[in-house]
Amino acid sequence: MDQMTLKANVYNKNISNFKWWIGKKIIFDDVRYVYYSNVSFTKKELFGSIINVTVTTVFLRILNLTSEDFNRNYTVKVKYDNRNLNCTYELPAEEVPETPLNLKVKLDGTSIRLSWVSKASKAFQYPVTVYIKYKSCDNDTCQWKTLMHNHNSQNSKSIFNLSENTDYYIAMYAENIFGKSNETDIVAIKTGRINTNINVDVHRKTSKIFQHKNSASLFEEVRLNSQEEGNRFIIYDSATDS
Secondary structure, rough: OOOOEEEEEOOOOOEEEEEEEOEEEEEOOOOOOOEEEEEEEEEEEEEEEEEEEEEEEEEEEOOOOHHOOEEEEEEEEEOOOOEEEEEEEEEEEOOOOOOOOOEEEEEEOOEEEEEEEHHHHHOOOOEEEEEEEEEOOOOOOOEEEEEEEEEOOOOOEEEOOOOOOOOOEEEEEEEEEOOOEEEOOEEEEOOOOOOOOOOOOOOOEEEEEEEEEOOOEEEEEEEEEEEEEOOEEEEEEEEEEO
C-alpha cells in the first residue's frame, strides 16, 4: 500500500470551496497530497417518501505513505452559502500484520494448492499483501521465487507449471505499510509425474503412420502403436521396421 484516499460526503449543499488540514496546518496540492471533488445524484428514503439527493464528495489522496502519516488528524473544511462545515478523521497507526497461520499445501500433479488463515488484529485494518515464496532445492544455490496475493481475496493460491517429480520448499509472510510479519515455517512437498495415459474410445489395436524430421534433417517413418490394457490404451512411439 503506497497511497490512501480519505473522503467526506456532503448532501444537498452547494459547495463553493473546501480545504484539507493536518492538525492546524493547511494542506496544499503538491506531489504527495491531492484533493478533488465529485458531484453525483442518488435517491434516499425520508419519512416514507423517496427524494432526490445531490451528493458532493470531497477527497484527499495521500501518496507515498510513510509511518509519519498515521496517528494524525485530517480535517476537511467545506464552505457553502457563507457557512462552514467541518469533518475530522483520525488516521490510526497499526502494527505489522500477523504471520499467516495453518499453511496447508495440497498436491495436484505438477501444481500446488496453498491455503492458510489470516488473523486480523484490530477492527480497523489497513490493506495487507501476502507473499508466497517457493524454490526447488534446500540450499542457498537456489533463489526464492515470489508470488504476490491480495489479502482481500480468498486465503488460497495455486502455483502452476512446476517441474514434475521435484521437491519444492514453500513459505509465506504478510506485509502492510508498517512492515512485514514473520515468515511461516517452510513446508516441503514433492510434485508428481505428468499423466501420459490417454483414454482411447476403441477396443482394438490400432496404428497411425506419420513423418517427422530427425536430427540429420532426413525424414524417418515412425509408427504410433497402441496396446490395450483393459479399457485403457497406453500410447508410445517406436520406429518402423525397415
